[in-house]
Amino acid sequence: MSTPTRSPWQKQAPPPPTVSGGAPLVGHALEFMRDPHQVIRRGYAEHGPVFSVDLGRKKAVFLVGPEYHKFFFRETDRIFSIRQGYETLMKMFDKGMLFFAHLTEYQEQMKVIMPLFQNNDRFTGLMVEEVDDFMENVLGEQGEIDVTEAFGPLVMHVAARAFFGEEFRRKLGAEYFDVFRSFALGADVVLPSWLPLPKFRRSVEAKHRIESMIYDLIQERRRHPLEPKDLFQEFIESTYYGGKPLPERLVVSILLFIPWAGHETTVGHTGWTLIELLRHEDYLARVQAELSEVLGEAQLYSSGNLKKLKTLDWAIKETERMHPAAHMYMRGVRDDFDIDGYQVAEGSMVFVVPEVAHRLPEVFEDPDRYDPLRFAPDRAEDATAYSLIGFGGGVHRCAGVNFAKLEMKIIMAKLLQNYDITLLDKNPKPKPGTQTKWPESPCRIRYLRR
Numbered sequence: 001m002s003t004p005t006r007s008p009w010q011k012q013a014p015p016p017p018t019v020s021g022g023a024p025l026v027g028h029a030l031e032f033m034r035d036p037h038q039v040i041r042r043g044y045a046e047h048g049p050v051f052s053v054d055l056g057r058k059k060a061v062f063l064v065g066p067e068y069h070k071f072f073f074r075e076t077d078r079i080f081s082i083r084q085g086y087e088t089l090m091k092m093f094d095k096g097m098l099f100f101a102h103l104t105e106y107q108e109q110m111k112v113i114m115p116l117f118q119n120n121d122r123f124t125g126l127m128v129e130e131v132d133d134f135m136e137n138v139l140g141e142q143g144e145i146d147v148t149e150a151f152g153p154l155v156m157h158v159a160a161r162a163f164f165g166e167e168f169r170r171k172l173g174a175e176y177f178d179v180f181r182s183f184a185l186g187a188d189v190v191l192p193s194w195l196p197l198p199k200f201r202r203s204v205e206a207k208h209r210i211e212s213m214i215y216d217l218i219q220e221r222r223r224h225p226l227e228p229k230d231l232f233q234e235f236i237e238s239t240y241y242g243g244k245p246l247p248e249r250l251v252v253s254i255l256l257f258i259p260w261a262g263h264e265t266t267v268g269h270t271g272w273t274l275i276e277l278l279r280h281e282d283y284l285a286r287v288q289a290e291l292s293e294v295l296g297e298a299q300l301y302s303s304g305n306l307k308k309l310k311t312l313d314w315a316i317k318e319t320e321r322m323h324p325a326a327h328m329y330m331r332g333v334r335d336d337f338d339i340d341g342y343q344v345a346e347g348s349m350v351f352v353v354p355e356v357a358h359r360l361p362e363v364f365e366d367p368d369r370y371d372p373l374r375f376a377p378d379r380a381e382d383a384t385a386y387s388l389i390g391f392g393g394g395v396h397r398c399a400g401v402n403f404a405k406l407e408m409k410i411i412m413a414k415l416l417q418n419y420d421i422t423l424l425d426k427n428p429k430p431k432p433g434t435q436t437k438w439p440e441s442p443c444r445i446r447y448l449r450r
């Protein structure tokens with residue numbers, strides 16, 4: 001990869017080559033909305049790691065491969081703007097929040113948020129209890145469920161409990177999940193949110209309802225602070241800029257965003273992890289053996305024991321590689337730049353696409369094969385920086401990665417230790433189009449308690 005700087009009198013480099021196909025006026029937009037990865041794979045096959053796709057409104061440039069990902073993540077908040085990348089989400093969230101805010105404000109907010117997520121011990125117990133509750137009250141002794149439909153409420157209940165506290169989860173958990181679903185349907189990475197579509201209108205109404213639930217909880221907790229403090233209590237008492245109280249408006253918008261950022265992604269990743277394990281019995285047997293050895297009959301879910309589940313870790317990583325739930329990252333281009341002899345103009349969009357990059361044979365051996373042991377220390381196929389990027393990279397790498405991995409591990413370990421499970425739909429497909437790539441229903445399993 002080369003990124004030369006050119007002196008002003010040198011001739012301007014050409015723009016990146018455009019993928020074949022496309023129609024007058026709409027370019028590749030329709031095909032892209034139907035199956036983005038097909039267009040991107042074609043672009044890579046035709047032109048290599050740098051090429052463009054005509055999405056109508058803006059020039060979209062794709063960068064494929066570890067070196068290019070490094071450039072993309074390193075230049076975020078410099079040549080690239082994450083805020084401009086996700087402009088279509090602006091209507092759902094507050095403009096002054098996290099990466100939508102200006103850089104200094106974002107950095108101050110992250111100083112408050114990151115410590116809340118650093119101590120995994122505070123989440124282990126509540127996650128175990130939520131999965132126990134799920135087994136007791138949703139699964140029972142035996143039956144059939146659709147993986148995506150069942151994991152949706154489970155993941156949301158974990159989030160409600162972790163971020164808003166036990167009482168909120170108990171009293172408002174079910175309502176929160178329902179409104180949250182309408183809110184989440186407002187997310188669209190292609191269509192502008194000002195279009196008068198019913199899904200956008202319903203999303204805005206749901207947003208107001210969730211905001212008022214969070215405001216009520218803040219008032220309640222200010223009147224009756226919880227001791228010992230949970231995450232919510234700590235968060236509303238936080239200060240930033242060296243002592244200023246965190247404005248309530250900000251608390252509300254961050255707590256609207258965080259469960260959203262972690263919902264479809266965690267549901268999808270957990271669903272695919274289970275599906276792939278059930279499709280690969282040999283590897284499943286290894287995971288089962290490790291679970292018995294480490295957790296034992298008594299099922300001791302301490303943080304220390306969970307860390308020892310390496311075989312399960314590799315299964316979760318292999319799912320990240322083959323089925324990255326967040327499958328496409330976007331940035332707006334703030335300044336013209338040159339790359340590999342092409343010039344990309346200010347105002348374009350730049351994309352990185354883990355779904356395609358994780359299947360490059362020059363990076364991962366036999367990439368279409370499910371093979372979690374590729375991540376064992378003797379092979380370490382993800383040793384090249386920015387080769388495995390299912391949780392992003394650089395400054396904006398997923399803030400909830402440890403939370404999500406812990407949750408997925410606990411769900412997997414509990415289900416596999418307590419049930420014999422068969423996959424009924426043998427070959428579930430990912431959701432079509434540009435939405436989060438969770439397994440599309442039907443993706444049913446049958447289970448029987450051991």
Ligand code: HEM
Nearest residue numbers: 099261262265266269326329390391392396398399400404
């Ligand atoms: C399997 C589950 C998850 C996946 C695959 C995932 C993936 C990602 C990715 C790829 C990004 C960066 C996007 C970009 O660079 O454009 C991101 C950012 C983020 N994620 Fe996650 N995420 C997951 C779960 C969670 C959870 C559970 C939380 C919260 C507890 C969370 C909170 C965040 C936040 C706050 C950001 C923005 C970070 C920043 O701008 O600095 N995520 N996530």
